[in-house]
Structure formats: C-alpha cells, structure tokens
Amino acid sequence: MFESLQERLGATFSRLGGKKTLDENNIKEGLREVRLALLEADVNFKVVKRFVDQVKERALGDEVLKGLEPGQHFIKIVNEELIELLGGEQQDLDLKARPLKLMMVGLQGSGKTTSSGKIALFLRKQHGKKPYLVPADVYRPAAIDQLNTLARQLDVPVYPSTTDMNPVDICKDALVKAEELGCDLILFDTAGRLHIDEKLMDELANIKRECQPQEILFVADAMTGQDAVTVAESFNDKLGITGVVLTKMDGDARGGAALSIKTVTGRSVKFVGVGEKLSELELFHPDRIASRILGMGDMMTLIEKAQSEIDEEEAKALAEKMAKAEFDFEDFLGHMRKLKKLGSMEGLLKMIPGMGNIMKQLGDNALPEDEMKRTEAIISSMTLKERRQPELLKNASRKDRIARGSGVKIADVNALIKNFKQMSKVMQSMMGGGDGKKKKGLFGGLPKLPGLGGGMPDMGALGGMPGMPGMPGMPGAEEESRRTVSKKTLKERQKKKLNKKKNKKKRKK
Structure with a gap:
C-alpha cells in the first residue's frame, strides 16, 4: 500500500533536498510532482487540488525553521498536511456506551462480515468487551454461516438468524438476547448489494431507527480507490455514517480511498484490515500512515505489535x-x-x-x-x-x-x-x-x-x-x-554473478 506514492514523493524530496533555498519556482516544480503522485494514487482530483494549494501557501509563507534545510522544511509541511488530509487525530469509537452497538454497512464483497469478527476480537482483547454477533444479511448465500463460523473461532455468542427472517426483526430481537447474555458489544452485520439501491437503503434506515446504533461503520475495499469514496458519500447521505473501515490495506492498493475519504465525507477512517487473519486489524493513526507514506517508517505500530x-x-x-x-x-x-x-x-x-x-x-x-x-x-x-x-x-x-x-x-x-x-x-x-x-x-x-x-x-x-x-x-x-x-556495492555483486554464469557456460562448452 502507498508504495508508488512513496517512491514518487521520495524522488521529489531528493531533488528539493539539493536546493539552497525554497522559492516559488522550485516549490512549483516540487508540487507538480506531488500532484502527479497523488493523482496516480487515485486520490480525488478536488482533494489533490486543495492539498497542493494548502502546501503551496504554507511553503511560500512559512520561514524555514532553524536547523532544517529547505528540502526538510518542505517535507515537514507535506507531512503535516498529509496528517490533516488523512483525518488529523486518531478517532476512537464511543466506548463509554453500554451496550455499544456497531452497525456494519457497505457494498457486497467489501469485507463487512470478516471486519465484524475482527472488530469483535479487537475490542474484546483491548477493552475487555463481551461481543454479540448478529447476522442480518439474509440475502447473500452463506452469509449467516460465515458469521457463525467466525463466532465459533472467536468463541463468542451469535444470534440464531435464518434466511426466512426479516433483517429488522433480527436486529431488534438481538438486542434483547444480548442483554440476557450480558453482552456489552453488539455488531450488526447487515446486507450489501453489488451497487446502491433504494430497497437496501430503506432496510438499513429501518435497522438504524429501531436499534439506534452509536456507530455506523462503512466498510470499503481499499483496492477500489475513488469508487469507495463515492459509495461512502452515498451511504453517509442516507444513513449518516460515523466512521470508515478500510479492508485489504495489505494489498497493492494505491491509497486513493484512504487519502480522499475524510475530505469528501467528513468521516474518519477508524480501522484498517491489514491481512486475512482475524487478528490483523489496526486502528487508523493518520500521523503514522503519513509517516509511512513519506518513508519514515512506523515504529509505534511495530512496538505495539511486539x-x-x-x-x-x-x-x-x-x-x-x-x-x-x-x-x-x-x-x-x-x-x-x-x-x-x-x-x-x-x-x-x-x-x-x-x-x-x-x-x-x-x-x-x-x-x-x-x-x-x-x-x-x-x-x-x-x-x-x-x-x-x-x-x-x-x-x-x-x-x-x-x-x-x-x-x-x-x-x-x-x-x-x-x-x-x-x-x-x-x-x-x-x-x-x-x-x-x-x-x-x-x-x-x-x-x-x-x-x-x-x-x-x-x-x-x-x-x-x-x-x-x-x-x-x-x-x-x-x-x-x-x-x-x-x-555501487550491489552493482558489483550483480556483475560478479553474471561473470560466474558466463564462466560456467564457457566451461560447459
């Protein structure tokens, strides 16, 4: 994730690093490369324009800080603006709510069911929550079975849904069952579609009205880029989402969704899926992601993992x-x-x-x-x-x-x-x-x-x-x-390897 963006930005910063001063010409040249890098990463063009304008305004207006070279100062500005673009501060769930009700929404195949299991495990491990999983997707084949399988793996209770039941009734009754079992975290795994339609939105709106979830999390496949942002905007207009979960962040997605979604929807990314295992879910930290994009690593996440x-x-x-x-x-x-x-x-x-x-x-x-x-x-x-x-x-x-x-x-x-x-x-x-x-x-x-x-x-x-x-x-x-x-060392090694291969061929002849 973000590798191509990282490479383009790295090359731009290297060129600026050799400049003695920051002036309008080299800033303009640098920002042109930044703009192209962001557009190639499938970031919304309006978001790119706004980002570049803000960096330009600051780069021309700020005095270069003592101890920093002009190129380093430019990187500092880009880093700070990237953090804002990604959402500013890390956004937590409303963990004080008892019970905490999470409604998972999104298109079919975005990863809602798996994300429900991952969040259940994460909140149980990190905050001592007792989860209750609710399969409310009665349309997709095996959706109920999938969530039941995850529940067995996690050893958590699950509502006994069947495909002939009404999704709204399932969610309402699940609230009663969860209270009886003493569960303080309820995750509603709702249905999706291949594309947005009125019937789906009406069903989700009814579940929201009847169950009053504190969090409505839109689950998006990070591989879909700007399309995920467009769909998120539609869900936000209809339901008022409170946050975003990006799945498949470990893939080769260019990062457009992560970089665009906050600006377009006004809602922050709260979780990211970084693998197929149930344990492979991370909180979304804008400052850490910005650090990764700029090639500065992410020691805090590494230490937390350890x-x-x-x-x-x-x-x-x-x-x-x-x-x-x-x-x-x-x-x-x-x-x-x-x-x-x-x-x-x-x-x-x-x-x-x-x-x-x-x-x-x-x-x-x-x-x-x-x-x-x-x-x-x-x-x-x-x-x-x-x-x-x-x-x-x-x-x-x-x-x-x-x-x-x-x-x-x-x-x-x-x-x-x-x-x-x-x-x-x-x-x-x-x-x-x-x-x-x-x-x-x-x-x-x-x-x-x-x-x-x-x-x-x-x-x-x-x-x-x-x-x-x-x-x-x-x-x-x-x-x-x-x-x-x-x-230079690498080139020498490669040369030696080639010479060895040539010598072998000669000996065989």
Whole structure:
C-alpha cells in the first residue's frame, strides 16, 4: 500500500533536498510532482487540488525553521498536511456506551462480515468487551454461516438468524438476547448489494431507527480507490455514517480511498484490515500512515505489535538468557515463530525508518520470508539436544544429517551456526553481558518500554531478523553488518554473478 506514492514523493524530496533555498519556482516544480503522485494514487482530483494549494501557501509563507534545510522544511509541511488530509487525530469509537452497538454497512464483497469478527476480537482483547454477533444479511448465500463460523473461532455468542427472517426483526430481537447474555458489544452485520439501491437503503434506515446504533461503520475495499469514496458519500447521505473501515490495506492498493475519504465525507477512517487473519486489524493513526507514506517508517505500530505478542515475563527471561550468553537455537526458533505472528517480515521491516529504501536497493537479495523459512527448516531438523547445546554442532556428521533433513547444503548449515554465534555475541553485548553494564547497542539507546522486559531494548522483542543484510549480527548479515549497503556495492555483486554464469557456460562448452 502507498508504495508508488512513496517512491514518487521520495524522488521529489531528493531533488528539493539539493536546493539552497525554497522559492516559488522550485516549490512549483516540487508540487507538480506531488500532484502527479497523488493523482496516480487515485486520490480525488478536488482533494489533490486543495492539498497542493494548502502546501503551496504554507511553503511560500512559512520561514524555514532553524536547523532544517529547505528540502526538510518542505517535507515537514507535506507531512503535516498529509496528517490533516488523512483525518488529523486518531478517532476512537464511543466506548463509554453500554451496550455499544456497531452497525456494519457497505457494498457486497467489501469485507463487512470478516471486519465484524475482527472488530469483535479487537475490542474484546483491548477493552475487555463481551461481543454479540448478529447476522442480518439474509440475502447473500452463506452469509449467516460465515458469521457463525467466525463466532465459533472467536468463541463468542451469535444470534440464531435464518434466511426466512426479516433483517429488522433480527436486529431488534438481538438486542434483547444480548442483554440476557450480558453482552456489552453488539455488531450488526447487515446486507450489501453489488451497487446502491433504494430497497437496501430503506432496510438499513429501518435497522438504524429501531436499534439506534452509536456507530455506523462503512466498510470499503481499499483496492477500489475513488469508487469507495463515492459509495461512502452515498451511504453517509442516507444513513449518516460515523466512521470508515478500510479492508485489504495489505494489498497493492494505491491509497486513493484512504487519502480522499475524510475530505469528501467528513468521516474518519477508524480501522484498517491489514491481512486475512482475524487478528490483523489496526486502528487508523493518520500521523503514522503519513509517516509511512513519506518513508519514515512506523515504529509505534511495530512496538505495539511486539507488545501484543510478547509476554513480559518471557521477555525478561529471554533478556537474561541473552545477557548470560545462554540464548540457544530452541529460544531462537520460538522467538522467530512469535515474530511471524506479527505479520510478514517485509511489512515489519518497512516500519523501521530507512529499511524500506535499503530493501529496494537490495532487490532480490532481500527475501526475508524465504530466509526465515530456510532458517526454520534447518533448526527444525536439529534434535532437541542440539538446539539446546549448539556446541554439539561442531560434529560434521550432525551437520550433514541436518542439511539432508532440511533440504539445504552443509554450507547453509555452517553459515547459520556461524551467524548465530555472532548474533549471540552482539546481543550479549547489547544486553550488557559480562561486565554487568548496559551498553548502547543497536537499540540500546532507546527508552525502556513496559511489556518488553527489564534489560530488553525497545526492539529486543523483535530481535533476530534472519537474512536481513544491514542488521548487525543477524543470520545472513555477517558481511553487511559492517557497512551500509550502497548501490555501487550491489552493482558489483550483480556483475560478479553474471561473470560466474558466463564462466560456467564457457566451461560447459
């Protein structure tokens, strides 16, 4: 999401970065590129015009702040205006309401049913809510079955709807049933259509009138771009939506819906779906999204993801093991599996400032998912004793057995063992092992956060990122840990690879 927009804006800012002053000519040139980037991202043209005008007015009117170069000052203005464009401050639900009634609306196939389950899980986990799911879509085949399946997965009660029932009656009766069960969160999964029609809108208006939901959330597929904004506007006119849920934000959508919807409808995006799993739902933070668009990463979301999966006691125990150099392959395997629960490695790494650019430069050399699979296969082929006592792996026959069991070469096993030792030393140094003093390592200079354990640095819960060049001490990173990857280095590598292939062909001839 937002990748093409990020690339265009990044190129624009690079050109402005070389300017000594900001004047009308270079601002005009920069804004032309910004305008094209936004239009290519499928942002509403009226929204683009308003955004560009506001940036231009500020760029020409503001004095460049002390300590900032002209290009940096321009980025600061664009960042602040992007945050406003995306909705300003993060908007919460009306969590004080008892019960809290959420009405999910939108076109067919937008993801209302799955989003109902995701929000139920999110609010139960984050706010201790007791959800009650209400299948009110009696038209779409298997819609009721789908919500019942989600309810079983979440272990939450669901209203026993049938296809011969009236949707308005279902929702009214569900309020009574939810009260009997002591549920304080009711989610009405309403029907959709392939396009807006009067019959659908009348039905939704009746449900709203009879049930009085505090929140009417319009669910939109982020892949539909400006079309989602147009449909949202129609639903808002008829029902008065209170917020938006954007699904499929993990796809290759250009971001037009997210950037346009607040300005057009006046309603903020409240949640975004970032994957197929029920746990893959995030609150929409305009400042964090703006930061991602501008290639500045999103450390807060990354830290929150880590805290949600890493138990505090486990983190403390892991920190102590690292400090004492007792961190073994068994710990590493468990840690790596926890890391996978946070989402794709590529997505996580892009949240680290600057890592997105490094990954682009590396191209095919940076495949963290494949590297993780290979690393997991190698460790899984070890016996429990070998995992807990890595020193046993000096034996050549053990390495041969592990290589055959995991379908890799012995050289790969040797590389993993070597890099694991190096990583252990780096982690021990970061954790203050040996002399008992804490050191400022890779993340050691950051403030301690609750939930990540005593001596654990902020990102310690995410430590051990296999196969990522440029990250000191991590498996697959031995060579690149000592220097920054440059385009020149990559070109040299590619040249060597081509020469090797040519030599092989010559030998065969």
